[in-house]
Amino acid sequence: MNFSLKKELPLIGIVLVPFVYLYVVWDKLPEKVPVHWDINGEIDRYGNKSELILVAFLLPVFIYVLFLIIPKIDPKQKIYKMGRKYDALKTVLTLFMSVLAMIIIYASMHETLYNPNYILLLVGVLFTVLGNFFKTIRSNYFIGIKTPWTLENETVWKETHKLAGKIWFIGGLIIVLSCLILEKKASFNLFLIVTILITIIPVVYSYLKFRNLNLNERNQ
Template structure:
């Protein structure tokens, strides 16, 4: 067994866990299952239980395949520079998606989401993790804050991602806290507001930083 395959085995195992879990619950699932809940945790859409197979595939499997392919098709070949950090990021993303897939399967089987805000807490954790890795992501066309200005200038890329790292970390923590202390309807508004901030503010920052460098030149 080569070293590359040996390193990938733990992640492959994580990818397979939701399939094992779905197989274990399959005979307990009703033919019609809830496939969507509103912000109050009420079921507002139903579907065939076979849709869960596609869901389990799309979340961990597709995420893993994309993370495998990105370094190979990246024209700048910068992912290799990240070394172990890229592997850790891949591990964290696949773990998150696998956990989310199992939560969806469990909720479909029980036909209820006891705490709808739990999903927001999960997303908050993912944002914190992503923010933690922003500082080590090298300029590329697939991951990070990809604006015309970050892709044009390495200094702008680095500065923007250092700034975004702190913003995403704080934003993720606020989303996690809000998920446990805010009512569902208020938490949804706060969640969308924070997501808007952590997406738009770094983009604006990259433009301002780029123009500042242009002025100095």
């Protein structure tokens, strides 16, 4: 996965979009802008507008650079085996972070986060997309459900990620639908519950799967 400027140009363009947008609206921004909202979309912290530059760096730039670095520091070079799937995942997450950065800049400029459900909906869409990726992710130290049991056993890794793919996809759909039909607080509470469940269930499953495999090996 050597760096190719021609290949990376579209992604670099995606990373730069929030900066271009911020440049365009910079003079329209007051010196103090809202930089944080509560679950009801009410402003609970103001900051200098220069903080929005940091938002653009911490979201798309950080994620993009991180995905460039990971293959270089992967001790067993397993990331390289993902090939185009890794590039697709990099594109999805970089695009998500760029869109999120632009939403924050837009909300800061208009001093309102009209409906926090829009951000939760966006995260729900991300969960469904990641759910489709999970079953194709090969064992590695950086991406996926990295528990001691998945990293120890290839079968546990595969089975855990098959399950994770299904529940992340379903969980994402539930979040999207809840954002469309429920009130802000109800959809946020459901978002928290779903996020906790899709995080914990694969971890517990990986342990149980590993334990069962070990018990079967001992009984043979």
